[in-house]
Amino acid sequence: MTDTKQCRQCGTCCRKGGPALSREDLDLVRQGYIRHDQLVTIRQGEMGYNPATGKLEPVPVELLKIRGQGNGWTCLFLAEANNGCTIYAHRPTTCRILECRQPEALLATIYQNTLRRADLVNPNDPILAEIDRHERACPGKEFTDLLADTGQDSLVRLNEMIRADLAIRNEVAHKAGISLELEFFLFGRPLFKQLTGSGIECVEENGEIRLERQNSPRPLVGEGSGERVHER
Ligand code: SF4
DSSP: OOOTTSOOOOOHHHHTOOOBOBGGGHHHHHTTSSOGGGEEEEOTTSEEEETTTTEEEEOSSOEEEEOBSTTSOSBTTEETTTTEETTGGGOOHHHHHOOTTSTHHHHTTTTSSBOOHHHHSOTTOTHHHHHHHHHHHSOHHHHHHHHHOOSHHHHHHHHHHHHHHHHHHHHHHHHHOOOHHHHHHHHOSOGGGGGTTTTEEEEEETTEEEEEEOSSOOOOOOOOSOOOSSOO
């Protein structure tokens, strides 16, 4: 009889994307097994993949996920050579719960008890004020709603938000000297990268950003980590 609980170490789950962390994973970060710059924030209201529905949809709560490798979503900790997990003894709760052929237990935990940025930053750290400023300047839900709006006014507001997003990232990076990887934890994925598949293209010309609607939207793909369009 086949043991459905036995992991065949095919790596398929780990290639679909790094796990979202739960509050039970707090010590993994506190003890340094997972660093802040190995995480990417999916902000509340932004589009994210829901394994329960198999669709991209606005996430109802903030999520912290293990970053992908390069521009893809394959978990940073997957060793391609042998499909091994390089933090196996200290892997997140989601990875411990998952039985790929019986995913019900894992699916029941989606969006429950999630770890947030505020859980991982010292309450006295001034960076919290920058995270708050960024949230107010470009809320994830408003951004997602605007992407679905075909009016010309929505393009104007999207342009404002994308510029504000880049300006805050640039300012904080200059002031605090943070890496691009840490920026993904602090402010999530750059908004211009999230235009992928929306039918809106972000064009940079003479240092100015312009948004244009495309006739045929490109298929939705994972955005992964992206290059900066702003100088550093
Ligand atoms: S942490 Fe390890 S087990 Fe979990 S998705 Fe990444 S490589 Fe796979």
